[in-house]
Amino acid sequence: MLATVLIVVVVLMLLGALPRWPHSREWGYYPSGGLGLVLVILVILLLLGRL
Secondary structure (H helix, E strand, O other): OHHHHHHHHHHHHHHHHOOOOHHHHHHOOHHHHHHHHHHHHHHHHHHHOOO
């Protein structure tokens, strides 16, 4: 159950990190950097067997 929720959250963050709207082009690498950090944490948790 928790893994499904995390997958949905990561997919939503991925869609939100795409610079498709004019106002989001000024954000730089912050959204994709945050998404990368979340993905690294998820991979570490998966490797440790905590997820």
